[in-house]
Amino acid sequence: MSQSSSILSFDQVAKEIKSTPAPPTHFLDELVGPVSAELNPYKQAHLPPDLLDLLPPDGSTFGLFSDPYATLRYINPFDTGARNGKYWLEARLEDHSFSTREIKLLEFLSQHRLATRYQIQRIIFSDDARKDTISKFLKVCIQRGIICNFSWVSPLDDGRKKPRVYALTKHGAKAAESLFHRVVPDEFRFHPVDFSIAVPPNMYNFFIDLSANELYTELHRIDRVISWKRSSPIRCEDGSMFFPGAEFTVIKDANEFRNFWLEVCRTGRDWINKTKSRFRRTQDAYTKIPFHMRPVRLIIIADADSRIPLLGEMANHYMPDINVLFTTDERLLKGIDDDTFLSWRHDTQSIKVSRISFLKEDYEGMKASEYFASQQLLIEDDDDFYDEE
Numbered sequence: 033m034s035q036s037s038s039i040l041s042f043d044q045v046a047k048e049i050k051s052t053p054a055p056p057t058h059f060l061d062e063l064v065g066p067v068s069a070e071l072n073p074y075k076q077a078h079l080p081p082d083l084l085d086l087l088p089p090d091g092s093t094f095g096l097f098s099d100p101y102a103t104l105r106y107i108n109p110f111d112t113g114a115r116n117g118k119y120w121l122e123a124r125l126e127d128h129s130f131s132t133r134e135i136k137l138l139e140f141l142s143q144h145r146l147a148t149r150y151q152i153q154r155i156i157f158s159d160d161a162r163k164d165t166i167s168k169f170l171k172v173c174i175q176r177g178i179i180c181n182f183s184w185v186s187p188l189d190d191g192r193k194k195p196r197v198y199a200l201t202k203h204g205a206k207a208a209e210s211l212f213h214r215v216v217p218d219e220f221r222f223h224p225v226d227f228s229i230a231v232p233p234n235m236y237n238f239f240i241d242l243s244a245n246e247l248y249t250e251l252h253r254i255d256r257v258i259s260w261k262r263s264s265p266i267r268c269e270d271g272s273m274f275f276p277g278a279e280f281t282v283i284k285d286a287n288e289f290r291n292f293w294l295e296v297c298r299t300g301r302d303w304i305n306k307t308k309s310r311f312r313r314t315q316d317a318y319t320k321i322p323f324h325m326r327p328v329r330l331i332i333i334a335d336a337d338s339r340i341p342l343l344g345e346m347a348n349h350y351m352p353d354i355n356v357l358f359t360t361d362e363r364l365l366k367g368i369d370d371d372t373f374l375s376w377r378h379d380t381q382s383i384k385v386s387r388i389s390f391l392k393e394d395y396e397g398m399k400a401s402e403y404f405a406s407q408q409l410l411i412e413d414d415d416d417f418y419d420e421e
Contacts, residue, residue, distance in 0.1 A: 088336035095361035098335035102235040109224035117177025117203025142208035255399040274317035285397030311350035344376025
């Protein structure tokens with residue numbers, strides 16, 4: 033590995049996570065199909081024929097953001113307040129009357145595409161905010177035509193209630209562009225549709241954003257994130273461009289910053305070959321950028337602990353120069369703690385807990401809010417425009 037783990041003060045904890053065996057390294061290049069599960073945790077009579085190929089290898093149910101069969105469903109698509117959005121935006125721009133919460137919501141969704149209520153809570157509200165306060169704010173935003181909400185359905189029934197997901201409407205996107213002077217991508221603008229009469233979109237790409245945002249909002253909650261760029265281009269020394277899933281910077285202490293890359297791995301059609309290709313491209317880009325631009329770690333969000341042995345061997349084989357950490361949706365949903373991040377040990381063929389000392393709520397180093405508060409606004413006086421007589 034090209035960078036020492038001591039840079040991050042990692043604690044390689046002896047605690048070992050039970051895992052499924054990884055395929056032999058020499059088998060990876062020939063591996064084109066999935067490593068099938070042997071157990072089916074779902075009990076419905078009619079199930080997708082390729083279910084065992086996509087399930088986590090230990091036969092557990094899919095994580096919250098990893099069901100490959102899930103499809104989008106808008107909630108009350110004919111009662112979204114869309115017609116009110118134009119008038120709301122005109123009034124806000126004319127009166128300069130955007131509320132603090134509206135500005136935070138527009139800024140968050142215009143950069144992160146979509147979010148659950150709990151993710152929005154971490155960004156906009158305090159930890160002790162009342163649930164009805166949050167719900168009322170989101171309902172009002174829907175009625176005003178700023179945002180819409182949706183969830184998903186699946187042929188797989190795990191008995192788990194699915195969260196509402198919130199995203200900008202075209203009027204919300206226009207408001208964000210006016211406020212922040214940046215273009216909101218078309219894929220960030222949502223238009224509620226009744227999909228009972230049409231084929232709904234698969235949740236695959238939406239799940240990737242939701243999973244990434246679970247990590248982002250947790251880092252925001254513990255006050256460590258300085259910047260986060262979703263799929264932002266990085267220019268390599270040979271002129272080629274690389275787009276990591278996300279590039280983000282966290283603060284350890286005053287003048288101590290750490291840069292990370294993030295990838296979210298989900299199963300689906302031809303996912304093995306797609307993952308191989310992605311890992312090869314990541315390794316290639318890593319070796320073609322200046323040392324100071326390289327991440328100290330690549331974090332991979334897997335769909336389950338039992339997927340990590342395979343992904344770990346693939347990462348070791350196709351990204352030998354990159355230090356990799358793993359986590360999962362379910363670990364992030366519990367909140368960042370000592371067991372959030374994992375490493376795959378090729379030598380012992382085991383998963384170990386890896387603790388990042390400064391990514392903990394009680395770490396004493398300078399926090400992100402303190403860093404931003406230390407930046408002073410120095411403005412020249414009007415008199416500076418005139419020459420002294």
